[in-house]
Amino acid sequence: MSEGKHQQKQQQQQPPVYDQSEGGDLGAQQPNYNQQQQQQTHQPPQFTQDVEYHGEPDKNEYNDDKPSVWNPDAETFDEAFKVEKPRLNDWPFTIFFIICCAGFIVIAAITLKEYAHTYSQQGSSIYQSTQSFTLNTNTVILFVFGVVISLVLAAGTLVLARAHPRGFIKLSIIVNVIMGIGTAIAYLVMRYWSAGIVFLVMTCISAWCYWSMRSRIPFSAEVLVTVINVMKKYPSTLIVSLVGAIVAGCFSVLFSTVVVATYMKYDPSSYQCTDPNGCSRAKLIGILFCVFFAGYYITEVIRNVIHVTISGVYGTWYYTSKSDQGEPKWPASGAFKRAMTYSFGSICFGSLIVTFVDLLRQGLNILKQSVASAGDGCAQCGFLVLDIVMGLVEWLARFFNQYSYSYISLYGDAYIPAAKATWRLIRQKGMDALVNQCLVGTALGFFHLFNGYVTALFAFLYLRLTKPDYNSDGSYYGPVVAFAFLIAVQISHVITQPLMSGTSTFFIALVRDPEVYMQSYPDRFETIAQTYPDIFDKLRSH
Numbered sequence: 001m002s003e004g005k006h007q008q009k010q011q012q013q014q015p016p017v018y019d020q021s022e023g024g025d026l027g028a029q030q031p032n033y034n035q036q037q038q039q040q041t042h043q044p045p046q047f048t049q050d051v052e053y054h055g056e057p058d059k060n061e062y063n064d065d066k067p068s069v070w071n072p073d074a075e076t077f078d079e080a081f082k083v084e085k086p087r088l089n090d091w092p093f094t095i096f097f098i099i100c101c102a103g104f105i106v107i108a109a110i111t112l113k114e115y116a117h118t119y120s121q122q123g124s125s126i127y128q129s130t131q132s133f134t135l136n137t138n139t140v141i142l143f144v145f146g147v148v149i150s151l152v153l154a155a156g157t158l159v160l161a162r163a164h165p166r167g168f169i170k171l172s173i174i175v176n177v178i179m180g181i182g183t184a185i186a187y188l189v190m191r192y193w194s195a196g197i198v199f200l201v202m203t204c205i206s207a208w209c210y211w212s213m214r215s216r217i218p219f220s221a222e223v224l225v226t227v228i229n230v231m232k233k234y235p236s237t238l239i240v241s242l243v244g245a246i247v248a249g250c251f252s253v254l255f256s257t258v259v260v261a262t263y264m265k266y267d268p269s270s271y272q273c274t275d276p277n278g279c280s281r282a283k284l285i286g287i288l289f290c291v292f293f294a295g296y297y298i299t300e301v302i303r304n305v306i307h308v309t310i311s312g313v314y315g316t317w318y319y320t321s322k323s324d325q326g327e328p329k330w331p332a333s334g335a336f337k338r339a340m341t342y343s344f345g346s347i348c349f350g351s352l353i354v355t356f357v358d359l360l361r362q363g364l365n366i367l368k369q370s371v372a373s374a375g376d377g378c379a380q381c382g383f384l385v386l387d388i389v390m391g392l393v394e395w396l397a398r399f400f401n402q403y404s405y406s407y408i409s410l411y412g413d414a415y416i417p418a419a420k421a422t423w424r425l426i427r428q429k430g431m432d433a434l435v436n437q438c439l440v441g442t443a444l445g446f447f448h449l450f451n452g453y454v455t456a457l458f459a460f461l462y463l464r465l466t467k468p469d470y471n472s473d474g475s476y477y478g479p480v481v482a483f484a485f486l487i488a489v490q491i492s493h494v495i496t497q498p499l500m501s502g503t504s505t506f507f508i509a510l511v512r513d514p515e516v517y518m519q520s521y522p523d524r525f526e527t528i529a530q531t532y533p534d535i536f537d538k539l540r541s542h
Contacts, residue, residue, distance in 0.1 A: 077312060077334025080320055083342060083412035090345030090414050097301060097348040104294035107287060108254065111261035138468045139480065143256035143487070145462070146455045150488040151249055153451045154495035157444075158241070161499055165228045166221040169443040173210040176446035177203055183453045192460070195481065198384065199453070206446065213439055220439035222528055227440070227502035230317050236332035237310050237498040244306040248299060248494040252487050255295040259483070262287055289359075296358045300351035303494050304405055308339040308347060310501035311409035318509040322520040335409060343408050346415040350401045357397050358486075361390040365482045399441075406505040425511050440503045448492040455488035456481050 088094070161168045180203030187196035231237050266284040312335020320327045328334070339347065364386060400419065403426070407418045426435070435441075459481050463471050470476060493500075510517055518525045 076328045077316060077331045078338070080316060080328045080331075081312070081410050081412065083338075087342065088345055089342055089412075090349045092345070093348035093352060094345040096352070097297065100294045100297050103290060104258075104298065107262070107291055107294075108258045111258055111265050114265045115257075115261040137260075138466060139260045140257050142459055142462045142480070143260075143484065144253055146459055146484045146487055147249055147252045147256070147491065149455050149458055150252075150451055150491040151245060151495070153454060153488075154245070154492040157447045157451070157492065158238075158496055158499070161224070161496070162228055162231065165224040168224065169217055169220050169439050172443035172446040172450075173206065176450050177207045177210065179450050179453050180206060183457055186457065187460075190460075190464070192477065195460070198387070201384065201388075202449070206449075209442070213442070216439050219528070220443070223438050223503060223506065224440050224443075224499070226524060227314075227499060227506065230314060230502060231498055234313050234317065234331070237313055237502075240306055240309050240313075240332055240336070241495055241498050244302060244497065245491070245495045248302050248491055251295075251298060251302070252491060255291075255299075256483075256487065258291055258295075259288070262291055292362065293355065293359055296362075297351060297355040299490050300354050300358075301348060303490070303497065304347045304351050304401070305336075305339050305344075306494060306497045307402070307501045308343060308405050308409040309336040310498050311335070311406040311505040312338065314502045314505040315406075315410040315509060318506065318520075319513075319516060338412065339409070342412055346408050346413075346418065347405070349415040350404060354394070354397045354401060357390070357394045361387070361394060362482065362486065364390060365478070402441075402500060402504045403435075403508060406501065406508045409505070410508070422508075425508065435507065438503065438507075441500060444496055444499055447496070448489050451492040452485040452488045456485040459484035 160171070164171075180199055184196050184200035184203060187193075187199060263284070266279040266287055268279050268281055268284070309332060313331045316327055316331035316335075364383065367383065400422070404415065404419045404422045407413065407422050407425075408415070411418070411421075413421065460477060463477060463480060471480075
């Protein structure tokens with residue numbers, strides 16, 4: 001690009017000046033590029049003096065085939081973030097996902113049909129169940145209540161974040177510590193030692209994290225305020241989250257019912273099992289494995305479709321909210337269309353990785369409960385350490401998927417190229433400093449755990465108070481409580497997805513094109529730089 005064209009490009013890209021309060025609506029005032037030179041009296045921080053905007057970075061800088069460009073004059077999302085050579089990325093994983101869905105539907109049809117035939121024998125309420133050998137209608141009602149509790153708590157989390165974004169982070173840590181201690185004490189008083197010890201250890205870790213991360217709260221609060229303001233400007237983010245929560249909630253109820261119906265049909269201890277060849281312990285375990293795998297997989301895909309869709313909305317705000325043409329129309333529908341077509345295979349690919357980790361961790365939890373029932377103290381300690389390790393692996397898988405999917409949403413890459421580009425941004429462009437400094441994800445994680453604590457405690461008290469015959473020896477406490485905890489965490493992830501999607505998309509765009517935010521929102525840019533200036537030094541060094 002010649003120097004004359006470069007100067008002309010700089011004049012066209014100069015930002016407007018606007019007065020934005022802390023909680024104001026981002027981008028509410030339209031820019032006036034013609035009067036910019038006369039109006040601008042504010043200078044961004046020192047980072048801006050060392051960064052020169054060149055419009056389009058060099059190709060292959062981020063290990064992809066295209067520069068980071070967008071069309072500021074676009075009228076639709078597809079035009080704003082155009083995908084070169086549109087194709088169905090990672091399409092074999094789409095086929096695999098369809099096969100999993102078909103398998104789940106077949107198993108659901110078989111088991112639910114049997115459950116419907118014996119419903120009158122099972123009983124229709126909490127205390128009228130006659131099944132004394134395995135899970136029954138009593139358990140279905142438990143899971144329905146658990147789903148409702150999870151939905152209410154997760155919705156309350158989102159409302160709290162919107163109303164008090166700065167206090168949200170502090171409150172998440174404090175409430176999580178208090179609730180964790182209370183839950184651990186309750187389990188210990190009731191002599192449920194394994195659960196009490198696990199919750200006590202997790203609470204101690206949470207308290208230590210709060211003490212060591214206090215200095216990061218101001219920067220995290222600033223990022224969350226930005227994300228919340230964008231959410232208020234684009235109600236489509238909440239609509240997508242609401243629809244996703246309804247779909248996830250309905251599927252969770254179906255999933256729970258299929259699990260119970262599978263126990264009732266194939267458990268050899270069930271009185272329904274009259275054919276020795278029709279049910280056995282091996283067949284029960286095999287079918288449950290298929291059900292849990294498909295259930296986790298479908299839930300993860302639902303959550304990631306929501307994430308990619310909302311990321312598209314946040315990307316639209318970041319790149320086009322201050323353009324002369326204005327933002328493209330219907331960004332949510334455009335991002336959803338891309339998520340369900342070009343990028344759906346990539347979503348299925350990444351979701352499959354997390355599903356395997358989730359399934360392995362759930363299996364280890366069941367084994368841990370069996371060991372706890374046997375009273376083997378050494379084995380319990382070993383499983384506790386293993387559970388912490390698996391929790392870290394699961395966090396890493398979800399963390400990496402979170403940012404990779406934001407990249408996919410904006411640039412339309414397949415999963416592997418997007419993962420490589422995301423890794424480069426983390427390791428070479430300073431995004432690791434942003435991520436490490438920000439506590440939004442940590443705060444949301446604490447609220448997810450809080451949701452899981454409450455739902456798991458409800459499941460335990462429900463079994464203890466209703467005293468179903470199948471749990472007379474207490475052998476079903478572990479599986480039922482663990483399953484209720486997992487459902488609660490999954491639902492909480494879905495409903496609060498706008499916050500995580502907004503944060504990850506903001507970081508991806510800021511690290512890849514910091515000059516856009518610097519010129520579009522100089523006041524916000526300066527505030528973030530003052531809160532944590534080291535990140536901009538690192539960005540400048542690359």
